[in-house]
Amino acid sequence: MWLFNSSIGRKVVMSVTGIALILFLTFHGCMNVVALFSEEGYNMICEFLGANWYAVVATLGLAALAVLHIVYAFILTAQNRTARGDSRYEVATQVNAGKVEWASKNMLVLGLVICIGLLLHLWNFWYNMMFAELVGAMPAIDPTDGFGWIKETFSNPVFVVLYIVWLVAIWFHLTHGFWSAMQTLGVNGKVWQKRWQCIGMIYVTVLMLMFLVVVLAFAFGCAPSLGCC
DSSP states (O other): OHHHHSHHHHHHHHHHHHHHHHHHHHHHHHHHHHHHHOHHHHHHHHHHTSSSHHHHHHHHHHHHHHHHHHHHHHHHHHHHHHHHTTHHHHHHHHSOGGGSOHHHHTHHHHHHHHHHHHHHHIIIIIIIIIIHHHHTOOOSSOTTOHHHHHHHHTTSHHHHHHHHHHHHHHHHHHHHHHHHHHHHTTOOOTTHHHHHHHHHHHHHHHHHHHHHHHHHHHHTTOSGGGTOO
8 A cells, every 4th residue: 555655655644643643732732721720620621531431542543643653754764864875964964054944854853852751741641540540550649630640740840851851842843743744745835835834833832832831830839720820
């Protein structure tokens, strides 16, 4: 099948899975913002998305999307390096530096940082909440108390710094990946490429700020839901 056997097909898979993951991040970011204003509201969402069949199916679906995206990223990177050989260094020096995004040249490194951050995030939240509920374990905090797990995690300065680094890496990755996906899917042209770059920059910046505000608000104990206005 051309989607899996050709270079263009693999780029299409990368683009579609990437857009799907961005949509998930959008939902996740909106959900997290609720925690700034209401402990009860956030925990109601966590309870609704708890360890039930549709949550498990959604988790498996997201895992499949993430694995596909990561695997194809490595495959395409290896193919590009093999095709260019030593000439890739010449190309990098010949092209105007202003026309080559830093993120574009370091997508693999950014991807690795994001993967490490994802593992940390899964450990802090998914493992202690959904997995614990599935297996009937009882960690220090109730698995259904998502608000409590946010407070616990971001009371640790080390986790705060690691999450900020992770969010910055995601920002760089997505600001390039957003318009690149549109280009691969053919939803652009001479005019729309610049527009997608602008839209992607604004959209991803707002999205990452949603996550960052939650991290910093809980780190400094300053949010309406924490009794600080």
